[in-house]
Amino acid sequence: MLDLAIIGGGPAGLTAGLYATRGGLEHVVMYEKGMPGGAITQSSEVENYPGITEVVTGMELMQDWPKQCMRFGLKHEMAEVTRVSRPEGLCFKIELSDGSVETAKSVIVCTGSTPKRAGFKGEDEFFGRGVSTCATCDGFFYKGKEVAVIGGGDTALEEALYLANICSKVYVVHRRDEFRASPATVRRVKENEKIELVLNVVPDEVYGDAMGVQGLKVQKRDTDEIIDLPVPGIFIFVGNNVNNGVLKQEDGTFLCEVNEYGEVVVDLLMQTSEKGLFAAGDLRVLAPKQVVCAAGDGANAAIGAIAYVEHLHRENLC
Amino acid sequence: MGKYIELTGSNFDETVKEGVTLVDFWAPWCGPCRMIAPVIEELAEEYEGKAKIAKVNTDEEQDLAIKFGIRSIPSILFFKDGQVVDQMVGAASKQAFAEKLDALLG
Numbered sequence: 466m467l468d469l470a471i472i473g474g475g476p477a478g479l480t481a482g483l484y485a486t487r488g489g490l491e492h493v494v495m496y497e498k499g500m501p502g503g504a505i506t507q508s509s510e511v512e513n514y515p516g517i518t519e520v521v522t523g524m525e526l527m528q529d530w531p532k533q534c535m536r537f538g539l540k541h542e543m544a545e546v547t548r549v550s551r552p553e554g555l556c557f558k559i560e561l562s563d564g565s566v567e568t569a570k571s572v573i574v575c576t577g578s579t580p581k582r583a584g585f586k587g588e589d590e591f592f593g594r595g596v597s598t599c600a601t602c603d604g605f606f607y608k609g610k611e612v613a614v615i616g617g618g619d620t621a622l623e624e625a626l627y628l629a630n631i632c633s634k635v636y637v638v639h640r641r642d643e644f645r646a647s648p649a650t651v652r653r654v655k656e657n658e659k660i661e662l663v664l665n666v667v668p669d670e671v672y673g674d675a676m677g678v679q680g681l682k683v684q685k686r687d688t689d690e691i692i693d694l695p696v697p698g699i700f701i702f703v704g705n706n707v708n709n710g711v712l713k714q715e716d717g718t719f720l721c722e723v724n725e726y727g728e729v730v731v732d733l734l735m736q737t738s739e740k741g742l743f744a745a746g747d748l749r750v751l752a753p754k755q756v757v758c759a760a761g762d763g764a765n766a767a768i769g770a771i772a773y774v775e776h777l778h779r780e781n782l783c
Numbered sequence: 784m785g786k787y788i789e790l791t792g793s794n795f796d797e798t799v800k801e802g803v804t805l806v807d808f809w810a811p812w813c814g815p816c817r818m819i820a821p822v823i824e825e826l827a828e829e830y831e832g833k834a835k836i837a838k839v840n841t842d843e844e845q846d847l848a849i850k851f852g853i854r855s856i857p858s859i860l861f862f863k864d865g866q867v868v869d870q871m872v873g874a875a876s877k878q879a880f881a882e883k884l885d886a887l888l889g
Contacts, residue, residue: 498818498822498874498875498876498877499818499819499820499821499822499874499876500817500818500819500820500821502814502817502818504814505814506814506815506817506818507814507815522812523814524812524814524817543821543822543825543877544876544877545876545877545878562876562878562879563878592855592872593854593855593858593872593873594852594854594855595854597854597855599813599814599815599855601812601813601814602810602812602813602814602815602816602855602856602857603854603855603856605810605812605841605842606848606853606854606855676852677852677854678854697854698854
């Protein structure tokens with residue numbers, strides 16, 4: 466029986482593991498299907514993590530985290546968790562994709578979020594064949610070519626700037642004429658000669674052939690006019706969906722309270738509505754979706770988990 | 784101990800032409816590629832003697848990436864006797880790769 470099961474190996478999960486093991490919990494396993502690091506490893510630049518004095522890639526930022534976080538006994542199990550439940554009593558049941566089962570006294574879920582699709586015609590069909598949600602991964606395939614970026618938030622504009630270094634031209638396609646991104650990023654985008662803003666439009670259709678994408682048609686919101694952007698690459702950054710699947714029970718309900726967006730409801734200690742179950746990072750309500758916040762959440766949740774497990778031990782429960 | 788095969792333009796065809804081969808198209812700068820790297824290594828051990836587990840560094844082998852129309856990485860192609868028979872894009876669990884391999888191995 467584990468003292469604590471951590472589901473997910475991004476900044477929240479790694480920090481939770483560090484704090485839990487350093488804080489005295491002995492049997493702590495972090496489940497992450499591959500190498501830990503999380504979604505931030507797809508970011509082309511990070512400059513707002515405290516202590517980082519130069520711009521680094523997400524991958525550089527995360528490089529040493531696993532080593533540090535496993536110094537105090539945290540174990541990483543390379544497995545995918547399919548469900549967390551509490552079938553009887555106080556113990557949690559952790560089901561893995563290979564069919565095996567583990568039990569744990571407490572659980573921290575930090576499965577993060579996955580980039581959303583924008584929902585236009587051809588998007589799914591051409592995903593991986595010209596439609597992408599990772600500029601650092603796939604920008605390379607469009608060296609010297611024209612691409613389109615869809616979205617108006619920080620991620621969209623930061624990745625547009627990254628792509629402008631590689632591609633001959635970047636169209637930023639956005640449904641409004643204002644951006645949610647930070648003013649400093651918006652200014653850099655507007656000043657970049659390779660970036661052309663295509664505003665007040667919605668993506669209509671991506672088209673191509675057997676080899677992949679050949680272009681994107683967007684529609685003006687006021688006149689319905691169609692604009693054809695003959696680009697072989699389309700990068701979509703229109704927000705994220707939370708990965709709450711592991712909390713879904715057999716009957717379709719969730720193990721703990723979630724809001725209308727599927728985000729897990731927690732208190733200031735990252736405690737969910739189910740005692741002993743914590744949520745940290747991007748999948749919780751009101752998550753700022755920043756590495757520093759996810760890490761803070763992880764520490765917070767671990768401190769809560771330690772207190773909870775100590776309480777169980779004192780009362781001889783579970 | 785099984786180790787994955789590093790594929791280049793010169794050994795690609797020879798490697799995939801017989802049996803079942805998993806080929807992971809990756810690059811050093813790609814976060815999700817790095818995430819699945821230990822998964823690929825484990826698969827190479829577990830499928831030793833049954834299927835070939837291989838990697839193509841698309842940064843160095845751009846001709847191979849173009850030949851197979853790779854536009855997103857990681858892209859994982861499954862070959863059977865020289866033909867592409869299945870394909871996955873993006874990071875996935877070991878279980879997901881193993882299921883595809885098992886299906887091809889019959």
